[in-house]
Amino acid sequence: MPKKKQKILLLLAGGTCLIDKSGNVLSVKEKADIHTWLKSMPELNILADIETVLVNGEDDIVGLHTWQEIAGIIDKNLMDADAFVVVTKIDQIIATALSLNFLLQNLQKNIIVTGSQVSGSNFVDKKELISQLKAKHGGLGLRTNLINALQATRQPLPGVAIMFGTRLIAATKAVYRCDNEINLLASSDNSYWGRVDFGVNVRSDLTHNHYPTAIYKNLSNKVLVIDDWPGAPWLWSKKDMANYQAIVVKTSPYQPLEPAKQKQISAWALPTVIYNCQTVSPVKGTVAISGCSEETVIIKTMWAIANQKQLGDFDSIMQQNIIGEFN
């Protein structure tokens, strides 16, 4: 008995650039563009029944509000769609996937984020890259990424995934690493949920998480991210800090934060995360995090601060393995 076609909700938030059959670059800047854009990929129709929602135009800024809106739309459509595919700009793919993973935890439906290799409808600065991709790969990767993403939605995944090039990557593991012309993203530990060869081969041991579903609406944009350079002073006053709810400090792995900076953190009295991917020296009054990606720490802080009333102790939440970020 053949499986029925899946009903997919396709959410567009930038990253929609593709080359049509006549060689023109198409993207979705406004709702009116969707019809022509979808029509240029008629092959998608045999894979799924697709309903499309425009969240952001190609030239709009993708950020916190976009991620909250996408999460809200997915939440509203949980019962109606079999799975969700989000298209967004390549430079925002990881943050988008992580935001959705923290906002929509343990769903029993798949969310896959993908996009084109090129973003933005001004092509003057990207002319050369577009010509190269067109000549070598016949397009900007979106068609293939979308087809692969639609296929990957058929098997249960434990969290939000990114489909790009030949790789299906857990959002929590994704890092920007250009291994070749089509794989611009990689898994930090080289373990993948799936790979593309003569099909999308998703690992057979994966299942949806069986923990209770938890849906959150908000992320906080009041997180200050400091990329610390030893010897370079921090010139913010306590007054400057009044605008923030939390701080993430990216530090070097093998030397502690300078005493003056430790004093500043103490005086600011804000929830503070000290982060380094490999290892981090603890600082009194802060939570030290390592062993996960930088994007994960930032998005997790944005989520934990915005939902602090519901979640409780900030330090404890930051150290918990919420979406598999420490796996």
Next chain:
Amino acid sequence: MGVNHMRLYFYTNEFINNQEAKEIVSHLKRAEVSLFSNLSLKAEAKGFSQDQPLDKMDALIFQGKKLDPKISYLVALVLSQSKPVLCLIPEGTKLDEAWHILQSDSSLSAKLHLEFYNQDNLEDKVFGFLRSLDSGSIKDLFNIKYTLRVSGKLADYLNWKAKKLNTKKADWLRDQIQAMMAQDADYQKFLKNKFVSKN
């Protein structure tokens, strides 16, 4: 690899007593194309385990009655790359709705070859498709790289000739080969019979 540079992926979703699939594979092997198939997993794993191996195929051949998610995916992917797909459907089979969807789009229908077959014409259908590939635009693309070692004398001649004709050495060599090929009666005869069925 066969004498033919064509790389084909053959997929069937009928695995029990599928004599026709065996015949198709046999015809394709006889045509000396480089064949990959879901019937022989070893071949899949051998040369193309990474980097989107389907990208490296020139065409897809499907044989079966029903579209399942896997073949829908393969057809969608190959068509999205503007490469041809031959679908061999047993005579008397009711066509899936999806085929109609694809056929209704002019850009896809040109690449999608839907063929109903019976025992008597299966070979013709396969070879007909191979002929269409062989005469298609992909075969005219200068996309195969050769490293050619020549003597100093030949190099001098190539340089002199290219300069005299104000052309590139590679272009001149290509033109020479094209002219030789067109005038080679034996080769033209070989081409004529290359994909002719035994029947």
